[in-house]
Amino acid sequence: MSTCEINGTRVDFKALNVEDEMPLLWALRDELNLPGTKYGCGIAQCGACTVHIDGEAVRSCVYPIGACNGKKIVTIEGLAATNGNKLTKIQEAWIKHQVPQCGYCQSGMILAAEKLLRDKPKPTDADIDAAMTNICRCSTYVRVRAAIHDVAGTTNTRA
Amino acid sequence: MNTTNVSRREFLQTSAGATAGLVIGFNFPSSNAQSKAPATAGIAAGNVGGTSEVNAWIHITPDNRVLVKFARSEMGQGTSTSLPMMVAEELECDWSRVEISEAMYSEHIKRNRLYVTTATGGSRGTRDSASVMLNAGATARAMLVQAAAARWSVPVSECVTANSIITHTPSKRTVTYGAVAEAASKLKAPEKVALKDPKDWKLVGKPIPRIDIPDKVVGKPMYGIDVVRPGMVHAAIAQCPVFGGKVKSIDAASLAAAKRMKGVADVLDMGEYVAVVGNNWWRCNQAVKSLKVTWDEGGNGNVSSESIKKYMQEGVAKPATLAKTTGDFAKAYADAPTKLEAEFYAPYLDHAPMEPMNCTAEVKDGFVTVWVPTQSAEAAAAAAARAANVAPDKVEVYRQQLGGGFGRRGAFQDFSRQAVEIAMKVNKPVKLLWSREEDIQHGHYRPATVARLQGALDKDGKLVALSARVGVQSILERVRPEALRKTESGPVDPMATSCFDDSPYAIPNLRTEHFYAKQHVPVGFWRAVAHSQNPVFRECFMDELAARAKRDPYQFRMDLLSGTADPVRRDRGVLEAVAKGADWSKPMPANHFRGIAVQDAYGSHAASVVEIEKLANGKLKIKRVVIAVDCGHVAHADAAKAQIEGCMIYALTAALYGEITIKNGRVEQSNFHDYPMMKISETPKIVSLLVPSGGFWGGMGEPPMAPLTPALLNAIFAATGKMHRSLPLSKEGVLFA
Numbered sequence A: 001m002s003t004c005e006i007n008g009t010r011v012d013f014k015a016l017n018v019e020d021e022m023p024l025l026w027a028l029r030d031e032l033n034l035p036g037t038k039y040g041c042g043i044a045q046c047g048a049c050t051v052h053i054d055g056e057a058v059r060s061c062v063y064p065i066g067a068c069n070g071k072k073i074v075t076i077e078g079l080a081a082t083n084g085n086k087l088t089k090i091q092e093a094w095i096k097h098q099v100p101q102c103g104y105c106q107s108g109m110i111l112a113a114e115k116l117l118r119d120k121p122k123p124t125d126a127d128i129d130a131a132m133t134n135i136c137r138c139s140t141y142v143r144v145r146a147a148i149h150d151v152a153g154t155t156n157t158r159a
Numbered sequence B: 001m002n003t004t005n006v007s008r009r010e011f012l013q014t015s016a017g018a019t020a021g022l023v024i025g026f027n028f029p030s031s032n033a034q035s036k037a038p039a040t041a042g043i044a045a046g047n048v049g050g051t052s053e054v055n056a057w058i059h060i061t062p063d064n065r066v067l068v069k070f071a072r073s074e075m076g077q078g079t080s081t082s083l084p085m086m087v088a089e090e091l092e093c094d095w096s097r098v099e100i101s102e103a104m105y106s107e108h109i110k111r112n113r114l115y116v117t118t119a120t121g122g123s124r125g126t127r128d129s130a131s132v133m134l135n136a137g138a139t140a141r142a143m144l145v146q147a148a149a150a151r152w153s154v155p156v157s158e159c160v161t162a163n164s165i166i167t168h169t170p171s172k173r174t175v176t177y178g179a180v181a182e183a184a185s186k187l188k189a190p191e192k193v194a195l196k197d198p199k200d201w202k203l204v205g206k207p208i209p210r211i212d213i214p215d216k217v218v219g220k221p222m223y224g225i226d227v228v229r230p231g232m233v234h235a236a237i238a239q240c241p242v243f244g245g246k247v248k249s250i251d252a253a254s255l256a257a258a259k260r261m262k263g264v265a266d267v268l269d270m271g272e273y274v275a276v277v278g279n280n281w282w283r284c285n286q287a288v289k290s291l292k293v294t295w296d297e298g299g300n301g302n303v304s305s306e307s308i309k310k311y312m313q314e315g316v317a318k319p320a321t322l323a324k325t326t327g328d329f330a331k332a333y334a335d336a337p338t339k340l341e342a343e344f345y346a347p348y349l350d351h352a353p354m355e356p357m358n359c360t361a362e363v364k365d366g367f368v369t370v371w372v373p374t375q376s377a378e379a380a381a382a383a384a385a386r387a388a389n390v391a392p393d394k395v396e397v398y399r400q401q402l403g404g405g406f407g408r409r410g411a412f413q414d415f416s417r418q419a420v421e422i423a424m425k426v427n428k429p430v431k432l433l434w435s436r437e438e439d440i441q442h443g444h445y446r447p448a449t450v451a452r453l454q455g456a457l458d459k460d461g462k463l464v465a466l467s468a469r470v471g472v473q474s475i476l477e478r479v480r481p482e483a484l485r486k487t488e489s490g491p492v493d494p495m496a497t498s499c500f501d502d503s504p505y506a507i508p509n510l511r512t513e514h515f516y517a518k519q520h521v522p523v524g525f526w527r528a529v530a531h532s533q534n535p536v537f538r539e540c541f542m543d544e545l546a547a548r549a550k551r552d553p554y555q556f557r558m559d560l561l562s563g564t565a566d567p568v569r570r571d572r573g574v575l576e577a578v579a580k581g582a583d584w585s586k587p588m589p590a591n592h593f594r595g596i597a598v599q600d601a602y603g604s605h606a607a608s609v610v611e612i613e614k615l616a617n618g619k620l621k622i623k624r625v626v627i628a629v630d631c632g633h634v635a636h637a638d639a640a641k642a643q644i645e646g647c648m649i650y651a652l653t654a655a656l657y658g659e660i661t662i663k664n665g666r667v668e669q670s671n672f673h674d675y676p677m678m679k680i681s682e683t684p685k686i687v688s689l690l691v692p693s694g695g696f697w698g699g700m701g702e703p704p705m706a707p708l709t710p711a712l713l714n715a716i717f718a719a720t721g722k723m724h725r726s727l728p729l730s731k732e733g734v735l736f737a
Helices: A024-031 A076-083 A089-096 A106-119 A125-131 A141-152 B004-015 B079-091 B105-110 B130-152 B177-185 B252-260 B281-290 B305-317 B329-335 B377-388 B414-426 B436-441 B534-548 B553-560 B566-581 B637-656 B708-720
Strands: A003-006 A009-012 A050-053 A056-059 A072-074 B052-055 B058-060 B066-070 B098-102 B159-162 B165-168 B173-176 B233-239 B246-250 B264-269 B273-278 B293-296 B321-326 B338-346 B358-364 B367-372 B395-399 B430-433 B449-457 B463-473 B485-487 B490-492 B509-517 B592-601 B604-614 B620-630 B685-690
Touching: A024 A050, A024 B281, A050 A106, A056 A106, A072 A076, A076 A106, A089 A106, A089 A141, A106 A125, A106 A141, A125 A141, A141 B637, B052 B130, B052 B177, B058 B130, B058 B177, B066 B079, B079 B098, B079 B130, B079 B637, B105 B377, B105 B395, B130 B159, B130 B165, B130 B173, B130 B177, B165 B177, B173 B177, B233 B281, B233 B414, B233 B436, B246 B252, B246 B264, B246 B273, B252 B264, B252 B281, B264 B281, B264 B414, B273 B281, B273 B414, B305 B338, B305 B449, B305 B463, B305 B509, B321 B485, B321 B490, B329 B449, B329 B463, B329 B509, B338 B534, B358 B377, B358 B414, B367 B377, B367 B414, B377 B395, B377 B414, B414 B430, B449 B534, B463 B534, B490 B509, B534 B553, B534 B592, B534 B708, B553 B566, B553 B592, B566 B592, B566 B604, B566 B620, B566 B685, B592 B708, B604 B708, B620 B637, B620 B708, B637 B685, B637 B708
Parallel strands: A003 A072, B066 B098, B233 B430, B367 B395, B463 B509, B620 B685
Antiparallel strands: A003 A009, A050 A056, A050 A072, B052 B058, B058 B066, B159 B165, B165 B173, B233 B273, B246 B293, B264 B273, B321 B509, B338 B449, B358 B367, B358 B430, B449 B463, B485 B490, B592 B604, B604 B620
8 A cells, every 4th residue: 555656756666566664765776766865874863865755854764665655755856846847946055055075965965954944944053953963974064054044044153 | 767777777888899099988977878967067978979089088079078087086075076177277178068087997907007096095186196187188288289280280389278279379260179189189299298387277276166066966976876787686795793703604494584585586605794685675684684693703702892902001001113213212201300101092983984885796707897986996896806706807897976985995895895706696786785784893994092102391391202102903914014114023004103203393302113903803094094093192192291381282382393394394384374263372262262283194284273162061062173274286175175174073073972892802883873973063163274385285185184183182171171082082971062
């Protein structure tokens, strides 16, 4: 009973023979060939696997397929499609501020930032601290903060 | 849903027949067939046309695109932009039409190490490439001009170049690079070309938008973990938890059950590890975890962090192997009125790049192909060749985008070897991916280190004698044992006593010794390597000595940096810059404290001031970090600053939390819950100061690491009067807000 919509396309996991226990991350990566969502820890610590499920930022490495039924899922590959096939303001700001280094965690970082701004269009630094718990080993944190403030038009008290 | 990999695969297949000189970057990691080249500068996307190889580094198409070979690995440091910028600078080509193309390992080998090296480590990506790239651009430009001049029958001196167009000034005739590239490629390269004066650079050093970033905000780059090959199976493994051990047996019932698990194709006893292959990595990993394996642990099942530390403490308590001596330390120390002795400890550290170790391998008709996120195509090829027992020229390496490297993906290619071993066993292409747990528990760690320091001040409070006895395993022994210094009392790894042997301070009596520690824990090149711990020992001890001398730590250092040699002058320069940037001459507000440190590393010079606040609840808050770096010439101002930001958190994470501990011969930590990382909430303000003094190219990826931890510890020393000589701070009871 796991039919859902991923990046606007209907997906029937039963038909794909994907078991309910499989984390969404591995269905995306190894069954649907959507590799933009990354594996970092498998225990919801790092956020590299963050996707949107019905508008929530979710760590897909611990989200079972069995829970996906009827859900609308957006991955990094489908993000621009939610914005008229244009890069979102966050994605544009990521380029403007030259945020990514290796880039591996950035799919998750971007989707976490999208959700933050949807909830709090004018985030404070404390809001950013609370929402942006993704791990980046290259340490793009300084620029992540700057880019979010730039999009929101809010003041960066840590610059 | 996404045909990216199918198209990519087709391109990879057609690539096999491409001839030298027509090789285009269809296999560049961040590229794929659907990728629309970013506006800033395209990444070649498989359009093989009549390109001309003007020289090894530069291919030009008839429609005026310039393809620059990239021989290093892009792991976020930005050299896939900054190195082509150097070519474009001297080539005088249109930057918007520059594309990067992977310098293939096979070409490198076939053509007598054409690209000098494919390794990316030691902060060498820029400093060892700069003159090569600038010369490649200048040489190609000269040949293009010569070809145009010959076509027009005019003197070369009457031609000028700009934006990929050659103009014959007197007649105002023009021709594009693309139109004369083929003729130019047939000319003999000039032996010597003049390079621009750095003051005339238009691209080099500028914060040009990085060419790899647009793809990275849409999830497009192909990391190693993303590779898909026709007929490929996934593989997950479990290695013996005690380093050096091997599989003794696999419980028959668990083996049978694992083989029946959904998606599992086979369970393999690989000797040192067990592997499960199947149609989905998660299914394979579930099966691996279900196996009941009995391990032959070898002789190291009793080793612990405590036993290792005790062994090294005993090692440095008595004389060890002499590394360097100047003056007469023993006498000067005995005679001095003020003496100080201290023992420092730094733990094992794992790299933990965000992308766990992985490699995809295919072995067919005696030829091995690997798709791997590697810091060295040559090291990956060597591992693959050994595993398959073939010659190095029977290997091809497709370097994928790296999800972080930090030294883990360089010299030690265990993951490449294993992928080839499994591929040979199952006779299919295999994508091996380590779980995060395997990644953390089977690293090549920054070695745990114990340092016993002795220092003496004369009656004026001047440092007159310093001794450092460092107990540490040798990394060099594992990669280049011939480079170890042999002495009568045993080998010395020059890295062990670095930062002391080459200290810039004027110390008349210096003695360093290496206690050459042997342990079963594998050690490797962690970001900044010995410069991740030795500067802590040296620079913290300097602050303790300064306190004894009742001197300001900045002034205490400046007085000892009296020499006129370049390294000393530059260390002084960055110290001055950081002191100015941090307003060192002004007192700190109430409950605010700061520490300072300086260190040269990897050809550059770095100094840092860390400012902390002591909160009412006793916790500390890191408020601001100021870092000054002199890397000679700056290759790319914005990428350089990004490296400073990255080094700040990488170093502070280790200082606050970083520790790999050993119990019963195995690593105790397994994932980010017990090997934690700093996050955005803990990130302090940073002031990055680039103070290039010119005349040389220094590294950027590691040097800013070196002064950070000692500056933090010195700030805590200023705040509390206690020098924490053992890391991480979490183990010392130091709490941060």
